Amino acid sequence: MANYVFGVDIGGTTVKLGLFDINGNVLDKWEIPTRTENSGTKILPDIAESIQAKIAEKGIAKDDVAGVGVGAPGPVDGDGVVHKAVNLGWNQFNLKKELTTLLDGMHVEGGNDANVAALGEMWKGGGQGHKNLVAVTLGTGVGGGIIINGKIMTGATGAGGEIGHIHVEDHETEACGCGNYGCLEEYASATGITRLANRALKASDKDSVLRNGEVSAKTVFDAVKAGDELAIEVAKQFGDYLGKGLGIIAGVINPEIFVIGGGVSKAGEVLFDYIKPSFEATAFHACKDTAFALATLGNDAGIYGAAKMVLD
Amino acid sequence: MANYVFGVDIGGTTVKLGLFDINGNVLDKWEIPTRTENSGTKILPDIAESIQAKIAEKGIAKDDVAGVGVGAPGPVDGDGVVHKAVNLGWNQFNLKKELTTLLDGMHVEGGNDANVAALGEMWKGGGQGHKNLVAVTLGTGVGGGIIINGKIMTGATGAGGEIGHIHVEDHETEACGCGNYGCLEEYASATGITRLANRALKASDKDSVLRNGEVSAKTVFDAVKAGDELAIEVAKQFGDYLGKGLGIIAGVINPEIFVIGGGVSKAGEVLFDYIKPSFEATAFHACKDTAFALATLGNDAGIYGAAKMVLD
Numbered sequence: 001m002a003n004y005v006f007g008v009d010i011g012g013t014t015v016k017l018g019l020f021d022i023n024g025n026v027l028d029k030w031e032i033p034t035r036t037e038n039s040g041t042k043i044l045p046d047i048a049e050s051i052q053a054k055i056a057e058k059g060i061a062k063d064d065v066a067g068v069g070v071g072a073p074g075p076v077d078g079d080g081v082v083h084k085a086v087n088l089g090w091n092q093f094n095l096k097k098e099l100t101t102l103l104d105g106m107h108v109e110g111g112n113d114a115n116v117a118a119l120g121e122m123w124k125g126g127g128q129g130h131k132n133l134v135a136v137t138l139g140t141g142v143g144g145g146i147i148i149n150g151k152i153m154t155g156a157t158g159a160g161g162e163i164g165h166i167h168v169e170d171h172e173t174e175a176c177g178c179g180n181y182g183c184l185e186e187y188a189s190a191t192g193i194t195r196l197a198n199r200a201l202k203a204s205d206k207d208s209v210l211r212n213g214e215v216s217a218k219t220v221f222d223a224v225k226a227g228d229e230l231a232i233e234v235a236k237q238f239g240d241y242l243g244k245g246l247g248i249i250a251g252v253i254n255p256e257i258f259v260i261g262g263g264v265s266k267a268g269e270v271l272f273d274y275i276k277p278s279f280e281a282t283a284f285h286a287c288k289d290t291a292f293a294l295a296t297l298g299n300d301a302g303i304y305g306a307a308k309m310v311l312d
Numbered sequence: 313m314a315n316y317v318f319g320v321d322i323g324g325t326t327v328k329l330g331l332f333d334i335n336g337n338v339l340d341k342w343e344i345p346t347r348t349e350n351s352g353t354k355i356l357p358d359i360a361e362s363i364q365a366k367i368a369e370k371g372i373a374k375d376d377v378a379g380v381g382v383g384a385p386g387p388v389d390g391d392g393v394v395h396k397a398v399n400l401g402w403n404q405f406n407l408k409k410e411l412t413t414l415l416d417g418m419h420v421e422g423g424n425d426a427n428v429a430a431l432g433e434m435w436k437g438g439g440q441g442h443k444n445l446v447a448v449t450l451g452t453g454v455g456g457g458i459i460i461n462g463k464i465m466t467g468a469t470g471a472g473g474e475i476g477h478i479h480v481e482d483h484e485t486e487a488c489g490c491g492n493y494g495c496l497e498e499y500a501s502a503t504g505i506t507r508l509a510n511r512a513l514k515a516s517d518k519d520s521v522l523r524n525g526e527v528s529a530k531t532v533f534d535a536v537k538a539g540d541e542l543a544i545e546v547a548k549q550f551g552d553y554l555g556k557g558l559g560i561i562a563g564v565i566n567p568e569i570f571v572i573g574g575g576v577s578k579a580g581e582v583l584f585d586y587i588k589p590s591f592e593a594t595a596f597h598a599c600k601d602t603a604f605a606l607a608t609l610g611n612d613a614g615i616y617g618a619a620k621m622v623l624d
Contacts, residue, residue, distance in 0.1 A: 075598065078461070100372040132468045146564070149390070153460055155566025156444045159598035166563040167556055167594035170482075178597060244479055252458070252564050254467025282479035285490060286387065286471035 002066035005121075005310050006051055009071045009113060009302030010034060012087040015047060018303035019054060022066060022311060024124050029303070040089035048102035067107030069306030070095060071116030077159025080110040082159055111310040115152040115161055115304055117260070118145025120305030125297040126259040134255045135295065136163065136246070138217075138264035141177070142185040142192075146253060151312065164189070168245050185194065187241035190217040190264050197234045206230045221267035239274025246275065247283035250290050260294025269294065314378040317622050318363055319432075321383045321425060321614030322346060324399035326357060330615035331366060334378060334623060336436050340366065341615070352401035360414035378420030381618030382407060383428030387470025392422040395470055421621040427464040427473055427612055430457025430571070432617030437609040438571040446567045447607065448475065448558070450529075450576035453489070454497040454504075458565060463624065476501070480557050499553040502529040502576050509546045518542045533579035551586025558587065559595035562602050573607025581606065 002022065009016040011034060019028040032050050035042040051068060072095060074085030080096025095110040103118030111119075118127075118135030127133040131150040137143040146153040153160045169182035174195075176183040186192050197215045201208065208230035209223050225232030246258055260271060272292050280288055297304055314334065321328040323346060331340040344362050347354040384407060386397030392408025407422040423431075430439075431449030439445040443462040449455040454476030458465040465472045481494035486507075488495040498504050509527045513520065520542035521535050534545030558570055566617060572583060584604050592600055607617055 009357065041371060148460060153565070156564060156568040156602075157598050159596060160564075160566040162563055162566070162596050162598065163436060165596035166560040172557075180596070182594070233607055244482075248478040248560055251474055252431055252472075252561055253465070254469060254471040254474070256468040282492060282494070284474050284477035284492070286469050290468075 002064050004060055004064055005066040005307045006049055006054075006068040007303035007305070007307030008068060009306060010043060010047075010073065010088065010117070011113075012073065014038070015043070015050075016299070016303050017047070017050060017054075018300070018307060019058070020304075020307045024304065024307070026166035026303075028058070029300070030054075034088065036087070036089045038086070038089075039091070043088060044095070044099050044102055048099060061080075062106075065106065067109065067310035068099065068103065069109045069111070069116070069309035070099065071111055071113040071302045071306045075153070076110050076112045077158045078154045080108070082110070090308060099233075107310060109306075111154070111306070111309055112145075112158055114143040115145040115154065116309065117261075117297075117301035118147050118161070118305065119152055119308050120221055120297055120301035120303070121261065121295050122150070122260045122305075123308045124304050125255055125301055126261070126293040126295045128258045130256040132253070132255045133254065133257045133259055134161070134163070134246075134249055134253060135259045135261065137262035137295075138188055138190065138260065139262035140190055142189045143262070146255075148253070152309070163245065163249060166245055166248065168241050184241060184245040187238060188245065188264075193217040193220055193234065193238050193264065196237050197231070200230055200234050200237075204230060208234050217264045219264070221264075221270065223268075225270060235274045239271075239276075240278045243275040243278030243280075244282050247279045247281075250279075250287035251284045254287055257291040257293055259293050259295050261298070261301065265294055314557055317378040317619045318366075318380040319545040319615035319617070319619030320359055320380060321428070321487055321618060322355060322359075322385065322400065323425075324348070324385065326453050327355070327360060327362075328611070329359070329366075330612070330619065331370070332616075332619045336616065336619070338612075339610070340370070342366075346400065348399070348401045350401075351403070352397070355400060356407070356411050360411060363415065372420070374418075377418065379421065379622035380411065380415065381421045381423070381428070381621035382411065383423055383425040383614045383618045385425050388422050388424045388466070390466050390468045392420070394422070407573075410521050419622060421618075423466070423618070423621055424457075424470060425465055426467065427457040428617035428621065429573075429609075429613035430459050430473070430617065431464055431620050432609055432613035433573065433607050434459050434462070434617075435620045436616050437613055438573070438605040438607045439569055442568040444566070445571055446473070446475070446558075446561055446565060446569075447571045447573065449574035449607075450500055450502065450572065452502055453575035454501045454503045455574070458567075460565075464621070475557065476563060478560065480553050480558055485509040496553060496557040500550060500557065500576075502574075505529040505532055505546065505550050505576065508549050509543070512542055512546050512549075516542060529576045530578070533576075533582065536579075537582060547586045551583070551588075552590045555590030555592075556594050557591075559591045559599075562591075562599035563596045566599055567602060569603040569605055571605050571607050572611070573613065577606055593615045
């Protein structure tokens with residue numbers, strides 16, 4: 001049995017790579033630029049070259065490498081076919097097959113980056129010890145990844161776990177980036193929290209520290225911690241939407257745990273104070289005890305999950 | 313390889329049994345009463361006896377039986393443990409183990425009845441040819457079963473696919489049977505449609521055939537087909553809620569197809585005319601093309617799915 005495995009997380013500007021032992025201890029971690037020119041045709045050769053160089057540098061025997069897992073920012077189906085990755089310039093092609101060829105037949109697995117990060121959090125992060133989890137990433141947008149019995153739930157077209165676009169508000173007048181109205185992402189992302197705060201500031205005359213500086217998810221939750229009433233109202237709105245959304249997801253999936261990550265999650269456990277009331281009010285009784293935890297791997301979740309894909 | 317398999321669907325008053333060949337052709341179908349007295353302790357022995365009798369009657373060799381699959385009306389986890397089945401008087405016990413013992417070591421699989429029926433519709437019903445589907449049962453309540461890569465998604469506590477209790481209305485004042493407010497079941501079940509119709513009749517003076525007789529899901533959709541304006545309004549409300557709910561589920565699961573069954577589905581394809589507009593308005597773009605079909609196995613879906621569990 002092989003002793004090493006590589007995890008690769010392809011982002012729009014940087015490719016993160018990690019070398020792990022098969023128990024998930026990271027042995028090395030590095031980055032290379034993502035060359036998106038020429039429809040991203042250089043990305044996989046660059047990755048292959050970097051991995052070959054690392055194998056040589058470390059003096060690892062090739063048959064001591066279990067394989068290479070790759071997370072990519074777009075829908076990737078169960079066969080390793082990328083359907084489109086706009087940020088990389090990629091159209092449809094079989095990532096798994098191409099990278100296997102570039103690596104002389106090495107075992108390759110591919111997945112969507114959010115799904116792969118969810119697997120990473122299950123393996124070595126906030127979801128350790130669980131096999132059924134939903135990872136929720138609260139960043140510029142809202143992303144998600146769903147793990148069922150320890151495996152990524154890819155979905156029919158690779159869109160499984162795209163929970164940022166579930167409908168949670170019937171009366172929204174501003175469109176979401178996706179074109180629909182009332183998506184979870186419009187209220188629970190960093191941008192969404194900023195929007196809720198700006199709306200609240202406009203609708204009320206209430207004094208608030210948010211009137212004296214930058215309005216962002218960070219300043220809102222800093223103000224919440226300082227007891228700012230208007231910020232607390234905004235946090236309640238955020239939590240009502242997200243708690244309701246996660247309550248619905250719990251009713252569909254019945255996960256053991258929600259693992260919350262992304263920039264907004266830096267606010268910490270205070271988030272749960274605002275999410276849980278509406279979660280508990282709306283979730284089906286058999287799902288009300290679903291656990292909540294913070295993600296712990298940060299930007300490394302992707303390389304961990306990518307490596308884990310190979311080992312399953 | 314064995315040539316025969318049994319499928320068993322335990323209901324509150326009747327146990328349905330089916331003998332199939334391993335290609336899913338039904339060779340025999342019969343029923344026995346469900347004896348729920350004494351905490352339902354007679355149910356499994358009755359089933360075992362009935363199966364042994366059938367094997368003898370047909371002159372089948374025991375090792376020519378692949379096994380017995382069982383669907384039960386309650387949460388059943390991946391190990392075949394029933395967590396509670398109120399209608400049968402059952403508390404927690406290992407159904408799979410007990411029935412295996414009663415059948416002298418025969419291979420037994422157990423699952424929740426709604427999930428098992430979903431598997432049946434995938435195998436031989438409205439979902440044939442698909443591996444990722446959501447079965448929606450619109451009966452007295454709203455039930456569901458989710459199939460991922462050809463397997464039942466059980467969930468952490470056996471509540472996977474309990475889609476009747478996802479939250480779709482923030483302003484409901486009447487409680488759902490589950491204790492929450494605004495569950496999908498309150499609008500999309502037969503009872504829910506009747507409630508919507510009674511509310512509409514009360515709120516409006518509009519003439520309607522529904523004023524002259526029984527108000528039920530059946531009479532509402534009969535009136536819809538006859539062009540009754542008030543009934544059409546009710547159907548729109550029903551479809552708005554269900555379409556929105558299925559849109560959310562599509563965003564989470566990304567299934568290939570929704571298979572709609574249960575008593576309400578007898579209204580036929582007209583249902584889709586009312587479900588699809590709100591589905592398409594709210595579902596994430598990568599999921600908008602999800603197919604819709606009617607269930608075709610009716611009350612036999614359970615025995616088909618139970619048999620299929622054994623063959624997987």
